[in-house]
Amino acid sequence: MPATYHHENLRETLLAAAISLIGEVGPTAFTLREVARRAGVSHNAPYRHFRSREDLLAAVASQGFRELAGAMRAAGQKQGDALDRLKSAGLAYVAFALRKPEHFTVMFDAPRSEDLSSDAAEAAKEAFSELNLLVLAVQANGHFAQNEPQQQSLYAWTTVHGIAKLATSGRLPWRTKSGIMRFAAFAIDQSLAGA
Amino acid sequence: MPATYHHENLRETLLAAAISLIGEVGPTAFTLREVARRAGVSHNAPYRHFRSREDLLAAVASQGFRELAGAMRAAGQKQGDALDRLKSAGLAYVAFALRKPEHFTVMFDAPRSEDLSSDAAEAAKEAFSELNLLVLAVQANGHFAQNEPQQQSLYAWTTVHGIAKLATSGRLPWRTKSGIMRFAAFAIDQSLAGA
């Protein structure tokens, strides 16, 4: 009955179906067979494109890390001094989490980080290195303690990650994205007040 | 073959088995039947003590929130000025996450927060109110901006939560608890440097 026996680009279709399913039921209740059903293929078709359920999730995570890295890079290139650009990138991190909560959840919750495909691991490193560069620029500008660049970078990461994580798990009291973003701006400013 | 047909306190045994299983395979791969097996009872015995798999996880989360609240309360009662006590409580948050990573993961990852039992939800509120009190004390001491107490409290929460979350998911570069705690002290100091 299918016009084309070959789906022609099942991989993308499966990824999209997976993301929407995760959005509905979460990454735990997420099911390979349901993804196949939504893509209109047999329950085993996904195995031609992903080695396992975990592997599909890892692909979602990869995609998320790449988009996150891009969003931070873009935000970090806006005009302003180094500190402003670091703040922009931090806001972009939170904004990404709010815009793609399914991705964000899979990226940081689902599997043990070592289980991520090397592809996802590389994408994650890439995203973090964006933040790293911006922190180094801030330090070069004379802000921050001049030592411990690694700790400063990780501090920046933990700050935005905490906001994003609590926001996406629905534990912050604001119900609108803009409310949360306003709080994020407040928190990020506060976190850099000593710089 | 059992000396006692009745296990006499299966509920605690099941909770302990569940926690250790979660520690081994994570809350996703965690299985009710395996818990029953480890407790030496039939696959259906857990249903006499927990309504569902979710309900068991919620019980683990409750237990975690209660212990977390206690640890923060204890840390917040140490000597020192209000700011020191807030820092101590923050460190206690991170220390709890490192000491009971299984609990911490279940508390914040596993289900949608609304799915937690009302018991767990109450325990979570209790834990957060510990932090809240300490922040108010800091403000009363003249630190912080005097407005926005809610934002300040949530900021404190997001700060320690980000550290704890990245630490428990193995994304911080330190391999020892003391290394992570040293970083946590640095980050918490930094986050309050503007106060």
Add this chain to the structure above:
DNA sequence: AACCTATGTGGGCAGTGTCAACATCTGCTC
């Protein structure tokens, strides 16, 4: 002693991830 309720058992069902065998399509070689 008889019963009632809490607790534990065994069997069953639909649904899952994954494997193996088979079918069909597409592109390349002659």
Add this chain to the structure above:
DNA sequence: GAGCAGATGTTGACACTGCCCACATAGGTT
């Protein structure tokens, strides 16, 4: 063009899961 090879999709199967049912047993109450 004919035919083959590999990639892609399908069907069937297996062990396992969460949860439901009916039944068995224990301990305490009357």
